Amino acid sequence: MPSYKLTYFNTSGRGDPIRILFSLADVPFEDVRVGLQEWPALKAKTPLGTLPVLSVDGVEFGQTQAILRYLAKEFGFAGPDNLTSAIADSLADQMADFMTAIFPWHGVNVGFAPGDKAALYQSVFIPARDKHFPFFEKTLSNTSTGWLTSTPSLTHADIFVGCVIEMLLRLVPEKEKLLADFPLLAAHQTKFLGIPQVANHIANRPKDLWF
Template sequence: MVKYVLHYFKVHGRGESIRLAFKLAGVDYEERNFEFADWPKFKPTFPTQQVPALEVDGQMICQSKAILRYLAREFGFYGKTSLDAAFIDQALDTIEDMWSELNVVFHGPPESRPERMERFLKDVVPPIYATLERLLAQEQAGEFFVGNSITAADLFFFTAVDMANHISKGANTLEKCPKLSALKERIAANPKIAAWLAVRPPEATF
């Protein structure tokens, strides 16, 4: 049996889609968390000096989407064909465009965060959500980004929207996107994911 160890902060962040993949697959893993204040001590121990990082039988993988893609392949959440995988990557990279802007909101000066948040909600979210709705509409069934079951793209989408809503102080950023809103509800309704959502710690306050 493969031993998985996830290293990350005590937040949802970029680690949450990885946790969701484990929960959806029903695969056990160990998680080792640390505080932000302790990061300088742990940082040199990771190959890219970044987290999340995943140990797989003692071998370390860094970069959140590399980890998610690896797990998706292992657990069957990466489509059935190479073309499916390309469409999943297309959605993942589109969502990453939004996540990169979330990083700008997080990490800039605290005093100007309200202005960055306003720009994010006004200028970043609408076009990316519009693109994601078009990608969702391309799928014949229209229930998930690719195929008729949850893939890595859906997990990353769920996590990104959760984070956008969180830093928007609870605002529903999907309010004007009925198809994406329904997708998020379908993901949350999966019994294994719902069980995790019911017990996971709340997101940290930034």
């Protein structure tokens, strides 16, 4: 087994999907949590100037989706064949697009940037949610197992989607309204949180840096 080191901030964000994948696979890894003060010095030394970064026996690479795909393939969470794996990739990428779309709201909402978070919630977050979430709802209307690609157990797409929704349910101002029009996504979230390793990770993780 290679030696794995994940470097990310001391928060859930893009790190938790990877941490949870390690936990589901029962594979040990070094969970390096960078403080905001340390980041400027470290940034220039990272492969792409961002976190997360995964090191595999000392070889480093960045980009959350690339890391998730790599580990999912290594640990058997990428679906049973290439086509299922590509569909899972496409769904994870779609959720990553959503995260990029909501960043103008997110940065202000967590206090990283000045602005009117209530106005941005209405003008940025809600339209992005209502553009992207119906794709997941439609996908889940066709599942035979409750997981996004109808696999018997979850894939990296389920982990990423599950983690993003779990984080949003802590961040948005109207938590009960987030999934009100997306009952299948709500059921997916319940199924995801019901996995013992997921529940255990959430119950025992350090408090988030900024929320």
